[in-house]
Amino acid sequence: MIRLGLTLLLAATGTPALAAERALSAAETQKLLAGNTVLGTGESGATRQYFDPNGDTLFIAADGAPSAGRRRMKGDQYCSIWPPAQHWSCYAVQGDPDATPQTIRWIDREGFASTGTVVKGNQIK
Numbered sequence: 205m206i207r208l209g210l211t212l213l214l215a216a217t218g219t220p221a222l223a224a225e226r227a228l229s230a231a232e233t234q235k236l237l238a239g240n241t242v243l244g245t246g247e248s249g250a251t252r253q254y255f256d257p258n259g260d261t262l263f264i265a266a267d268g269a270p271s272a273g274r275r276r277m278k279g280d281q282y283c284s285i286w287p288p289a290q291h292w293s294c295y296a297v298q299g300d301p302d303a304t305p306q307t308i309r310w311i312d313r314e315g316f317a318s319t320g321t322v323v324k325g326n327q328i329k
Contacts (some may be wrong), residue, residue, distance in 0.1 A: 224303065225299060227297070228297045228299050232301055233277060234277060236306060236322055237308070238256075238257040239257050240323065240324055241253065241322070241323050241324075241325065241326060241328060242320035243321045248266040248267065249267075251263065251265055252264045254327065255275065259276060260272065261273050261274065262328055273287070278292075281296060282295050282296075282310060295311055296310070297310060305323070306321070308320055308322055
């Protein structure tokens with residue numbers, strides 16, 4: 205059902221990467237996401253995804269429907285699982301940790317890219 209919470213969370217982008225955007229290390233990705241929320245735009249409107257420091261993640265669709273999943277890093281790839289799925293999906297991560305606002309881009313094996321804006325703290329409440 206959910207290819208990746210990020211796929212629903214974030215709009216596919218055909219725009220080129222930002223000049224300072226680069227591949228992020230696992231430590232950079234963790235620092236950027238842990239305890240923060242990513243704002244995006246899905247097919248039906250604005251979405252939010254909170255990344256709890258413990259590895260849980262909560263996605264809120266445009267219609268307010270929640271979906272809970274888990275995340276982890278495998279090397280420098282971001283991986284997530286969304287029950288009832290049985291398998292983890294992994295993605296390359298790019299961003300500019302020094303940008304304001306900070307952005308993040310996930311890229312799947314087929315090259316599909318999703319981007320979002322990182323905001324501090326839990327914006328799901």
